[in-house]
Amino acid sequence: MQLAATIAERIRGVTGIPRTALHEPALNGNELAYVTECIQTGWVSSVGSFVDRFERDLADYVGARYAVVVSNGTSGLQVALMLAGVTAGDEVLVPTLSFVATANAVSHCGAHPHFVDSSYATLGLDVDALDAYLRETARVSDGVCVNRRTGRRIAAVVPMHTFGHPVDMPALVELAQRYAIEIVEDAAESLGSYIADRHTGGFGRCAMLSFNGNKVVTTGGGGAIITDDTELAKRAKHLTTTAKLPHAWEYSHDEVAFNYRMPNLNAALGCAQLERLDAFLAAKRELANRYQQAFADLPQVELFTERAGTRANYWLQTLLLKPGHVDERDAVLRATNDAGQMTRPVWKLLHTLPMYAHCEAMPTPVAADLARRIINIPSGPQLVAGAL
Ligand SMILES: Cc1ncc(COP(=O)(O)O)c(C=O)c1O
Structure with a gap:
């Protein structure tokens, strides 16, 4: 044959x-009951008890101090990059073998993706090859990593855990420290994946998860930013909720920001999915x-x-x-x-x-x-x- x-x-x-299909969602737990509860109570939009619960449950599951849920993984990665200090004109190292959203999130920050090779061992970015490449391509002066060719700052690296197989994060952490580069993990595909007993997404300043319909856990569409840093978590919430200042009735906003919130309806699905x-x-x-x-x-x-x-x-x-x-x-x-x-x-x-x-x-x-x-x-x- x-x-x-x-x-x-x-x-x-x-x-x-x-x-x-390639990956169908399994929705036969408490999904229907929780979504029905949203409809019956009227809490279908961008705040509600399922949003709060999903953020707590998720943070507990991945062992992070905070999770901020958002409308999708792409918007989550964009904001995570901003939180890590990526600004317009910077370069960000990204595996060329990834879903397009990894590079798009960099572009949405006004920054430039700079593409990196993969490893046969992990399917993710090859840390040794990147090290050898940066030795020739980059210099670090005054704590800033600069691409010698373009003169632009290399601000961050985005390891992506391909199909749930973790990148060699301990080696990447060492490399990133040596080159003064921030790590922002694209953990869209790796909820439930670990290096030793550490969940993926816990190695950089912040990371993103995706709950798109084809992922291990789905909210229909959705994502999260996870971090251990209290200030970054607060800023993630602020930037993804139109930078609205808390007030009983006034609409006051202190910077240009985004409406990237995850609706309660979607978070209800997420809570039920996480149970399973x-x-x-x-x-x-x-x-x-x-x-x-x-x-x-x-x-x-x-x-x-x-x-x-x-x-x-x-x-x-x-x-x-x-x-x-x-x-x-x-x-x-x-x-x-x-x-x-x-x-x-x-x-x-x-x-x-x-x-x-x-x-x-x-x-x-x-x-x-x-x-x-x-x-x-x-x-x-x-x-x-x-x-x-
Ligand atoms: C590696 C990777 N990055 C980013 C994303 C984007 O996530 P979303 O579809 O939730 O925007 C996905 C999946 O869709 C992905 O697989």
């Missing part, structure tokens, strides 16, 4: 159902085991699994075509989608997109290779029958 047909058949064997996060994670881990067994005797592919010392949430299960089989990727995508088993290639490298083609970028051979080899396969927790 052709490789593409074999892969389609093996995926169908694991999912056990004739049609499946551990069950989702267990199911996704079991799904990874099943895929690993299903593909164990196929030498042309491998399943990407968690690195020692980390715990991945297995947000999107990731099949890698081995070198020599890269040309079969589109046939695999066609065969699996035709068979009702939704699969997707990874994103196009960001520095190849028209709006980012002029940006600074280090050589990115690993990201280019991974982009040809990655295929995401059905990953929803409900694919493990009886687990939820």
Whole structure:
């Protein structure tokens, strides 16, 4: 049998159902009850008890002092970058292998994404390669990191934990200190992923989570900024609520800011989803085991699994075509989608997109290779029958 047909058949064997999306939300806990409560009480908009509860529950879950929930991950990352001091004209180091929002959030600050290569070990940015590149490209003077070529400040780096697999954060923290660069984690995909016992998103000044419909936990659309810093948390709330000064009736605002609040309706979904996060994670881990067994005797592919010392949430299960089989990727995508088993290639490298083609970028051979080899396969927790 052709490789593409074999892969389609093996995926169908694991999912056990004739049609499946890449990642469907599982909404059969308290979601309906909590959303109904919002409707019955009239608390459907941008303040309410579910917003407060979701912020507390989330902070507890990830081990941060504060969580500020927002309208989506992209707006959360924009504000997180602002909180870390990124201003117009700065450069921000971003993995070229990421969803477009990582770079868009930088652009929304008026800053310039500067693209970085990926690591085979983590699928996230390669800290050693970045170190070698910065040694040639950057200089630090008076506590400011400057790109020698452009003369612009390199203000921050945005590690993104691809499909829930953590970047080597201890090494990145050391590098960022040496180069006087702030870390703002794009933890959109990594709720429930850890390095040792530390949750992703806890390594920089602040981080962003996403609760888009396809994520481990969804609020329909939504995101959060997490931080341990009291002043940053207050500022995050202020900037995302139109910089409104507290007052019983007056509309007074002290700077140009955003309406990036998460409505209570969405936070109600989030509270119900968070109650089930551990069950989702267990199911996704079991799904990874099943895929690993299903593909164990196929030498042309491998399943990407968690690195020692980390715990991945297995947000999107990731099949890698081995070198020599890269040309079969589109046939695999066609065969699996035709068979009702939704699969997707990874994103196009960001520095190849028209709006980012002029940006600074280090050589990115690993990201280019991974982009040809990655295929995401059905990953929803409900694919493990009886687990939820
Ligand atoms: C890596 C990454 N960054 C940012 C985002 C943006 O999040 P949102 O869709 O909530 O704006 C997403 C997901 O959508 C993502 O996967």
